[in-house]
Amino acid sequence: MTDHFAINRANWNDRAAIHIKDEAGGYRVQAFLDGADNLHDVEHEELGDVTGLRIAHLQCHFGIDTLCLARRGASCVGLDFSPVAIAAARDLQQKTGLDARFVEGNVYDARKLIDGHFDMVYATWGTIGWLPDIFGWAKVVSSLLKPGGRLYLLEGHPSAMVLDERTPELRPGYDWRTPLDQPIIMNDETTYTGDTTKVEHATTHEWLHPLSDVINALIGAGLSIEALNEHERLAWKFAPIMVPVDGRRRMWVLPEGFPKLPLAYSIWARKK
Numbered sequence: 448m449t450d451h452f453a454i455n456r457a458n459w460n461d462r463a464a465i466h467i468k469d470e471a472g473g474y475r476v477q478a479f480l481d482g483a484d485n486l487h488d489v490e491h492e493e494l495g496d497v498t499g500l501r502i503a504h505l506q507c508h509f510g511i512d513t514l515c516l517a518r519r520g521a522s523c524v525g526l527d528f529s530p531v532a533i534a535a536a537r538d539l540q541q542k543t544g545l546d547a548r549f550v551e552g553n554v555y556d557a558r559k560l561i562d563g564h565f566d567m568v569y570a571t572w573g574t575i576g577w578l579p580d581i582f583g584w585a586k587v588v589s590s591l592l593k594p595g596g597r598l599y600l601l602e603g604h605p606s607a608m609v610l611d612e613r614t615p616e617l618r619p620g621y622d623w624r625t626p627l628d629q630p631i632i633m634n635d636e637t638t639y640t641g642d643t644t645k646v647e648h649a650t651t652h653e654w655l656h657p658l659s660d661v662i663n664a665l666i667g668a669g670l671s672i673e674a675l676n677e678h679e680r681l682a683w684k685f686a687p688i689m690v691p692v693d694g695r696r697r698m699w700v701l702p703e704g705f706p707k708l709p710l711a712y713s714i715w716a717r718k719k
């Protein structure tokens with residue numbers, strides 16, 4: 448049987464090593480170490496006050512967003528399956544002394560790996576597309592939340608993610624629902640930050656999840672949806688035609704003259 452997770456982990460280890468060096472500048476690692484808060488405009492505008500909240504950050508990468516939540520006063524646990532990312536996250540935590548700890552593991556094992564129940568589960572910018580089973584993911588989210596606790600999910604919008612990023616006119620290129628056992632197989636020699644360093648493991652296995660599946664999965668796992676918002680900005684350069692916009696941290700939009708599309712969505716969902 449294909450081990451999708453092993454294939455993706457090898458790729459993410461390579462990318463984490465590139466991202467922590469931050470030669471393209473998109474992660475603003477030095478600014479973060481100098482005290483900056485690096486969250487993008489979208490989550491900054493939606494998040495509200497997190498002071499005193501216990502937050503579980505799923506797929507935390509090398510922890511910079513986790514540590515920004517801690518810098519805002521939350522007590523955080525970040526989980527990621529890339530040992531390279533987790534080692535870098537622990538190093539940043541040591542350097543800053545912020546209230547966060549980091550756990551290495553698969554998101555589907557999060558309940559076993561992390562103790563306690565949380566006020567918030569936080570998953571942003573490039574998480575569920577790496578996961579085959581969205582219904583299983585929603586159960587994990589629910590199991591981590593205390594009653595009344597909330598999920599904040601911020602993701603690439605399926606209306607945009609079905610488009611073939613390699614075509615200048617952004618033609619539809621992918622089915623809107625990816626079967627569990629037939630992932631979209633991508634081969635990108637470089638990562639999305641603009642750094643030209645080649646990764647050793649270029650292959651990834653990815654899944655597109657319809658918005659209805661995400662919402663129904665959360666409802667089925669015992670959460671009620673409190674908000675669904677759509678955004679015209681993305682945290683990564685999804686297609687070569689996209690242009691950067693300045694803000695708290697660099698984001699990407701479609702060029703002037705291109706029809707406006709929802710590029711991202713966010714969901715607030717509360718555990719009953």
Ligand SMILES: C[S@@+](CC[C@H](N)C(=O)[O-])C[C@H]1O[C@@H](n2cnc3c(N)ncnc32)[C@H](O)[C@@H]1O
Pocket residue numbers: 452455456459460506507508509510511512513526527528529532552553554555571572573574577578
């Ligand atoms: C695009 S990054 C998330 C970026 C994140 N928003 C941040 O703070 O920079 C995706 C992360 O998901 C992790 N990942 C992918 N599949 C995973 C899985 N099954 N379990 C745990 N982590 C996973 C990768 O290692 C990577 O760090």
